[in-house]
Amino acid sequence: MKGQSQFITHQKRLIPFYFLATGIILCSLNFFFFWDKDVFNSKQAFWFLENGMSIVPDESVNSGHFPFVGLMLAFLWRIFGINLWIGHLVMLPFALGLIWQIHRLILRFIEVPRSQIALLIVIIDTSVLAQMVMLTGELIQLFFLFLSINAILYGNRKNLFYSLVLLALTGSRGIFSCVMVGIFDLYYQYRYKSAKQVIKSFLKLMPGYIPAILITGCYLIYHKYKTGWIGYNPVDSNWAPLFEKVGLRGVVRNVFIVGWRLVDFGKLILWIVAGYFGLMLFGRKIKMDKKAETLFTLYIISLIVFTPTMLIYKGLLAHRYLLPSYIIFAALVVYFLLEKLKNIKLRKAYTVIILLGLISGNFWIYPDHIAKGWDATLAHIPYYKLRRDMLKYIDENNIPVENTGSEVPNVTKMKYIDLTDDERSFHVKDFDKDEYILYSNVFNMFTDEELHKLKTDWEPVKIMKLLQVKMILYKKPQYEIKEK
Numbered sequence: 001m002k003g004q005s006q007f008i009t010h011q012k013r014l015i016p017f018y019f020l021a022t023g024i025i026l027c028s029l030n031f032f033f034f035w036d037k038d039v040f041n042s043k044q045a046f047w048f049l050e051n052g053m054s055i056v057p058d059e060s061v062n063s064g065h066f067p068f069v070g071l072m073l074a075f076l077w078r079i080f081g082i083n084l085w086i087g088h089l090v091m092l093p094f095a096l097g098l099i100w101q102i103h104r105l106i107l108r109f110i111e112v113p114r115s116q117i118a119l120l121i122v123i124i125d126t127s128v129l130a131q132m133v134m135l136t137g138e139l140i141q142l143f144f145l146f147l148s149i150n151a152i153l154y155g156n157r158k159n160l161f162y163s164l165v166l167l168a169l170t171g172s173r174g175i176f177s178c179v180m181v182g183i184f185d186l187y188y189q190y191r192y193k194s195a196k197q198v199i200k201s202f203l204k205l206m207p208g209y210i211p212a213i214l215i216t217g218c219y220l221i222y223h224k225y226k227t228g229w230i231g232y233n234p235v236d237s238n239w240a241p242l243f244e245k246v247g248l249r250g251v252v253r254n255v256f257i258v259g260w261r262l263v264d265f266g267k268l269i270l271w272i273v274a275g276y277f278g279l280m281l282f283g284r285k286i287k288m289d290k291k292a293e294t295l296f297t298l299y300i301i302s303l304i305v306f307t308p309t310m311l312i313y314k315g316l317l318a319h320r321y322l323l324p325s326y327i328i329f330a331a332l333v334v335y336f337l338l339e340k341l342k343n344i345k346l347r348k349a350y351t352v353i354i355l356l357g358l359i360s361g362n363f364w365i366y367p368d369h370i371a372k373g374w375d376a377t378l379a380h381i382p383y384y385k386l387r388r389d390m391l392k393y394i395d396e397n398n399i400p401v402e403n404t405g406s407e408v409p410n411v412t413k414m415k416y417i418d419l420t421d422d423e424r425s426f427h428v429k430d431f432d433k434d435e436y437i438l439y440s441n442v443f444n445m446f447t448d449e450e451l452h453k454l455k456t457d458w459e460p461v462k463i464m465k466l467l468q469v470k471m472i473l474y475k476k477p478q479y480e481i482k483e484k
Helices: 002-026 036-051 068-080 084-107 114-121 125-129 138-153 157-170 172-190 195-208 210-227 248-263 268-282 290-312 319-340 344-361 382-395 412-420 448-457
Strands: 404-405 436-440 459-466 469-475
Touching: 002 084, 002 114, 002 382, 036 068, 036 412, 068 084, 068 157, 084 114, 084 138, 084 319, 084 459, 114 125, 114 319, 114 344, 125 290, 125 319, 125 344, 125 382, 138 157, 138 172, 157 172, 157 210, 172 290, 172 319, 172 436, 210 404, 248 268, 248 319, 268 344, 290 319, 319 344, 319 448, 382 459, 382 469
Parallel strands: 404 436
Antiparallel strands: 436 469, 459 469
């Protein structure tokens, strides 16, 4: 009864956060599939509906891992019909579950009276909130990841048994997340034992991981048998360009980009505050206790697991790959802020500064020639309205979509993006052949040279702007358009 009472009390504290997540998702019910990875989930779901359910879909929609989100969407669409709101509503329980699991993580390190402000600081990160407005699988992966971590922290091996299996099925990052959980589990259980004891005790932990290992291994073997490849198709894959390896210079460049990702969208303020506590640790004004050591180690493990592929490959530098690290680092900084900083006035001042800094991340928009992680910021929200308005303008003025170039994520059949019967699609821009080019600062694939050409040689037919997002339809000077 005591445990049940505590659970209810903790859930009551989370009600404002549940309302926040619910409000964000309800306001997003008509948002179409946005980023290229999310549009791919839609294409997978359509393929399943048209060709039957399969754990290894056709090469054109095969991402190399278990198609968790695609199968889930196809199943729900078959029952309730193909609608955008269905996908958004199915994300709601995972959003609420993630808030619950992050709060449980915080409660292991921070006293109850301060746990709510700690939770606010952690989830107010724009990269976390942005996942709640999109039809993506990130919320699912994060929920099962932190469910697994909490199972270790709270000593619930049964929960760990189930959560690892589901985590592994969420995709390739889910598999990497299982590796992260396993490393942390080994550290947490045997952190104060000798290396010899750790090796002997390692076998005690293995039973909980065997189901996830077996399911993942069997799937990959079966996938190899059906397709001839694992990971990505080296011959004909949608993701092949992303997996191009970079040389030493490319690795150095990627190190700087990953560093940028870690401080981007307002997170710089967390690093500044972390630097302050680093100086306090160095000056021995505060101590690195067991709780801080645990969070710090968990953060380092997350970087060790997720950053190597970001460094050695060309196109795996998205903010979303670091979402676990963002959450854990914020929890670490908050722990020092709320548990180690004794000056109450200074603590309150830092809290306000951090909250304002993180909220400001939604307004960190760089010049057009710098690629931005629009899927990791709420700043992209105006794009949904602008694209619909621009499509309406294009249709009303009889502008041929087939002669209009654009870029990712706007070069997929409209039925996959908007869930309509519209089979039309913009194609990847070709400055020599296209009559029109549809540009938005949300599209990262326009080169500096192409942007210069658009601004100097092409004529803007229609310009639409809303907050920090813009969409411009350009035409070559020799083509004319008649407005109604």
